Amino acid sequence: xxxxxxxxxxxxxxxxxxxxxxxxxxxxxxxxxxxxxxxxxxxxxxxxxxxxxxxxxxxxxxxxxxxxxxxxxxxxxxxxxxxxxxxxxxxxxxxxxxxxxxxxxxxxxxxxxxxxxxxxxxxxxxxxxxxxxxxxxxxxxxxxxxxxxxxxxxxxxxxxxxxxxxxxxxx
Numbered sequence: 305x306x307x308x309x310x311x312x313x314x315x316x317x318x319x320x321x322x323x324x325x326x327x328x329x330x331x332x333x334x335x336x337x338x339x340x341x342x343x344x345x346x347x348x349x350x351x352x353x354x355x356x357x358x359x360x361x362x363x364x365x366x367x368x369x370x371x372x373x374x375x376x377x378x379x380x381x382x383x384x385x386x387x388x389x390x391x392x393x394x395x396x397x398x399x400x401x402x403x404x405x406x407x408x409x410x411x412x413x414x415x416x417x418x419x420x421x422x423x424x425x426x427x428x429x430x431x432x433x434x435x436x437x438x439x440x441x442x443x444x445x446x447x448x449x450x451x452x453x454x455x456x457x458x459x460x461x462x463x464x465x466x467x468x469x470x471x472x473x474x475x
Contacts, residue, residue: 308371308372308373308436308439309370309371309372309373310370310429310432311368311369311370311371311428311429312369312371312423312427312428312429312432313369313427313428313429314367314426314428315427315428316365319364322361323361330350330353330354333346333353334350336350337350362381363381363382364381366379366380366381366382366383367381369421369423369429369433371432371433374390374391374440375387375388375389375390376388376389376414376421378421386419388416388419390437390445390446391445391446392416392417393414393415393446394417394450395413395414395415395451396413396414396415396437396446396450396455397411397413397415397455398410398413398454398455398458398459398462399411399413400458408467409424409425409426410424410425410458410462410467411424411425412424412430412433412437414437425467430462431462431463431464431465434459434460437451438456438459438463441456
């Protein structure tokens with residue numbers, strides 16, 4: 305068996321754009337506080353916006369999933385850590401949610417007795433996790449009854465990246 309080690313996390317590439325937008329809005333709020341008659345209200349608004357943005361940034365950077373051999377280590381958005389063995393997985397659920405604004409989003413949920421791990425297709429390492437789950441199914445580490453047939457098909461699509469390829473229309 306080859307050594308398996310990879311990480312699943314939110315992509316950090318959009319962080320610079322987020323920080324630019326945050327800086328512009330926070331600067332506008334501070335200027336508004338300086339030139340406003342309602343200093344207390346504007347100050348509360350500015351501080352609230354700052355705290356919310358910091359929480360969003362921390363939540364994005366804190367969440368990650370590390371897979372080392374058959375152990376899955378998770379750090380949640382709030383910083384809590386836990387780990388479980390892949391044989392502890394009781395159910396794997398693959399789902400698709402459609403949004404009028406953003407289009408389809410694909411999710412993979414791993415359920416154990418005490419925890420639920422939810423990952424979305426925009427995360428780096430999502431396709432590796434799908435491949436890992438399929439590999440563990442083939443090896444017998446994860447019971448066959450844990451994954452439905454439709455979820456197996458979805459995992460194969462996730463692994464191969466088929467969900468990200470645009471379908472061509474025949475003319």
